[in-house]
Amino acid sequence: MKIHFKIIGSLLMFLSFIHIFFPKYFNWKKELNSVSLINRQMMKVHTFFIALVVFLIGLLCLTSATDLIHTKLGKTITFGLGIFWGIRLFFQLFIYSSKLWKGKKFETSIHILFLLFWVYLSVVFFWATFN
Incomplete structure (x- = not known):
């Protein structure tokens, strides 16, 4: 971890x-x-x-x-960070218009890269919180 x-x-x-x-x-x-x-x-x-x-x-x-x-405060912070990056992931999926990236090779690549990055951040922070 x-x-x-x-x-x-x-x-x-x-x-x-x-x-x-x-x-x-x-x-x-x-x-x-x-x-x-x-x-x-x-x-x-x-x-x-x-x-x-x-x-x-x-x-x-x-x-x-x-x-x-490993600390209670640390787990509280990671929980907050999990929520923060989870909301950022939600925005990537549902708030940004697909018109910004659909049909554009570079923009689609960046969209997918950041989508995966926000998933990674959310999973790691929530995993650290609940493990």
Whole structure:
């Protein structure tokens, strides 16, 4: 189980760094130009804080896997993380429109990759909680 936490920690920290490229990749300079200043700034600030939280969850998994797996507090945290990533999985399946990825090779690959990643995170965190 500990190895899964190390893998998850590394992957989440990597995912957090990918957020650095979101503004350029998603062309936010042009795309967000038509929204109000508050909406533009909220997108940027929320993206930063999402990346920060994802990084910190990854860091927690890397540095405290034993505690997360074997302590009451750790099991409470893993339960919360299981719920969090389970909800993220739900959004991947039912909230994002399939128009964003259907018929597009790269986008479909990314959709499936993240679908599998959210399943992996949810299963590992729930497994750690109830084992």
